[in-house]
Amino acid sequence: MLASSFDPSALLAFAGIAIGVGLAFNYAYDVIEYHRAQGNETENCLPPKYPTLIPYLGNIVPFLWNTPSFLQRTTSYGGQLGSSRINVGPHWDVYLFQDRETVMQLWKNSTIMCAGRVHVWACKYLFGMPDKFLSLYAADNSGPFAKPYPGSNVPPHLRVHRLMNEGIEKALTGSGFDPTLQRFRKAFVLQFPATLNTTRVSEGSEWIEIPDFRKFIHNTVGTSLVQAVFGPSLLHVNPTFMDDLYEFDQVLPLLSKGLPSFIMPQPYAIRRRLRDNFKRWYAYARKHFTESAISEDGDGDPFWGSNWMRQRQKTLDLIQDDDVLAAGDLGVAWASIANVVSASTMVLVHVAKTQNLPNRVRNEVTSAFGNQPLEDINLRQLSKNPLLSSIYAETLRLHVKSFTVVSSPVQDINLGKFRLPKNSMGLVNAHVSHMDESFWNTKDGLHPLNSFWAERFLTDPNDPSSGPTRFTRQDNAIRDDAAGNPNAPYYSMKGLEGSWIPYGGGHLICPGRFLAKNVMILACALLTSEFEMEVLTKEILFSSKWFGFGAEIPKHAIAVRIRRRVQ
Numbered sequence: 001m002l003a004s005s006f007d008p009s010a011l012l013a014f015a016g017i018a019i020g021v022g023l024a025f026n027y028a029y030d031v032i033e034y035h036r037a038q039g040n041e042t043e044n045c046l047p048p049k050y051p052t053l054i055p056y057l058g059n060i061v062p063f064l065w066n067t068p069s070f071l072q073r074t075t076s077y078g079g080q081l082g083s084s085r086i087n088v089g090p091h092w093d094v095y096l097f098q099d100r101e102t103v104m105q106l107w108k109n110s111t112i113m114c115a116g117r118v119h120v121w122a123c124k125y126l127f128g129m130p131d132k133f134l135s136l137y138a139a140d141n142s143g144p145f146a147k148p149y150p151g152s153n154v155p156p157h158l159r160v161h162r163l164m165n166e167g168i169e170k171a172l173t174g175s176g177f178d179p180t181l182q183r184f185r186k187a188f189v190l191q192f193p194a195t196l197n198t199t200r201v202s203e204g205s206e207w208i209e210i211p212d213f214r215k216f217i218h219n220t221v222g223t224s225l226v227q228a229v230f231g232p233s234l235l236h237v238n239p240t241f242m243d244d245l246y247e248f249d250q251v252l253p254l255l256s257k258g259l260p261s262f263i264m265p266q267p268y269a270i271r272r273r274l275r276d277n278f279k280r281w282y283a284y285a286r287k288h289f290t291e292s293a294i295s296e297d298g299d300g301d302p303f304w305g306s307n308w309m310r311q312r313q314k315t316l317d318l319i320q321d322d323d324v325l326a327a328g329d330l331g332v333a334w335a336s337i338a339n340v341v342s343a344s345t346m347v348l349v350h351v352a353k354t355q356n357l358p359n360r361v362r363n364e365v366t367s368a369f370g371n372q373p374l375e376d377i378n379l380r381q382l383s384k385n386p387l388l389s390s391i392y393a394e395t396l397r398l399h400v401k402s403f404t405v406v407s408s409p410v411q412d413i414n415l416g417k418f419r420l421p422k423n424s425m426g427l428v429n430a431h432v433s434h435m436d437e438s439f440w441n442t443k444d445g446l447h448p449l450n451s452f453w454a455e456r457f458l459t460d461p462n463d464p465s466s467g468p469t470r471f472t473r474q475d476n477a478i479r480d481d482a483a484g485n486p487n488a489p490y491y492s493m494k495g496l497e498g499s500w501i502p503y504g505g506g507h508l509i510c511p512g513r514f515l516a517k518n519v520m521i522l523a524c525a526l527l528t529s530e531f532e533m534e535v536l537t538k539e540i541l542f543s544s545k546w547f548g549f550g551a552e553i554p555k556h557a558i559a560v561r562i563r564r565r566v567q
């Protein structure tokens, strides 16, 4: 009797309904809790937990499926940017911080924070660092700063993060900065005409097409930057280095998936080729370098290129092996040029596409420097020019979509309203902050945040509706150039610290930011002064594959045509 009345499909249907009802209840509870937590006024609490339909899987699927739109949803509430907590697997929460006050608190507390685990991940999956060194790297919980984190007992000679960071600081924000910038300028004024010749831009006024403008900038700006940091010998012994690096940038999102080489052999092959390039260079430079080759500024030399690279060679005592060093150097090369190449490309594209902007750029350069050749001008003065600075800042606002990863290995961090628990991972995304409608000035919608507005970062003392934010900035105390003409529009970054974050912030900020600004502004001034440029690609679309890595990359090549200006 009993056996004949058993119906498996009815049982399945019942189980399905029971699970569905359970999930619906769980979700409804999460939603109610989420809204309740938004109204919570208590300080130092965990950010509201974003509702999830399927426990254990959490929000991982929507996060990976369409990261930009998921971030927009989870970090805004009632038209304001906020912070939230998402679940990305069993017992693993990630903290998304986007409201200005919390982001500024993160920067303030950044001396006891690091992105150590993410650096280890990047070294392993992106740059292919061998495991034997990664364990040393992962075991170092002393942080990248001169003073070790409280509670850490790593001996000084095993402070890997500090050792690496010391060289970076000196090279990019200390004594190496000016010599590196001068080497960049020198290389660029030579590299630029050399690349133009191979692109067949004639001396006359004939238009010449450049089918892939980003590649062209990679070969001019990128090559010059590589020469400034690594010296000419790296390229001399590896003539295909720049092409390999360009290809590496294309396959980086694939490498980040961490799949084995038999599934995707090509990205691994490109990375191996680049590491071999570095090892060939080490052999050549070790053979030819002598102390007497170091230039008068005490920094550059034709073999290792810079004091930074010589210092990295000295870390071999600890690192022990050229494969490890080469993986690290690949990371340095990629960090040094990838973002700057994409961002310089877009600066020039925006200038060319904006009515009358090329002429305004030329006027700024000639009124400041007359007919002085650009190879002789004062770069510090050029990079302070308000219009050029505003174009630079607006381009980074529009196109940089990087994540800054924060974590505290020492203690919970009190961020005012919210708290970041010890050893957990927090993310701040530049794109979300850069598109904050409640903060940035759009002149009542005339200049939407998804469009380029060259003057967004200029404040005109005579126009209360000008300036980067929605709030009137008539206070002269925020001027960076206090000595300037008090009636002239000025550029200032004051008050934007928690909202303009292409480089991250606090002590976790990109050390190459000063070099990047100088490089981008010089490239813009030089190319715009000497050439007319027309963008031939009608619609420029961007790929979301690189979202989170830095400056976005166009989906298709951007074709332009240029011709030398008759002066």
Ligand code: HEM
Pocket (backbone or CB within 6 Å): 115, 144, 168, 172, 229, 332, 335, 336, 337, 339, 340, 343, 396, 400, 402, 403, 404, 405, 502, 503, 504, 508, 509, 510, 511, 512, 513, 515, 516, 550, 551
């Ligand atoms: C528009 C250009 C650039 C952008 C948007 C950019 C952005 C960033 C960001 C977001 C980080 C991660 C900070 C963190 O969270 O740890 C970073 C790190 C870094 N950047 Fe840049 N960067 C640019 C140009 C440069 C240049 C020109 C150089 C060097 C020549 C450079 C060298 C580095 C290095 C070495 C690091 C790693 C620092 C560390 O190990 O802690 N960057 N950059």
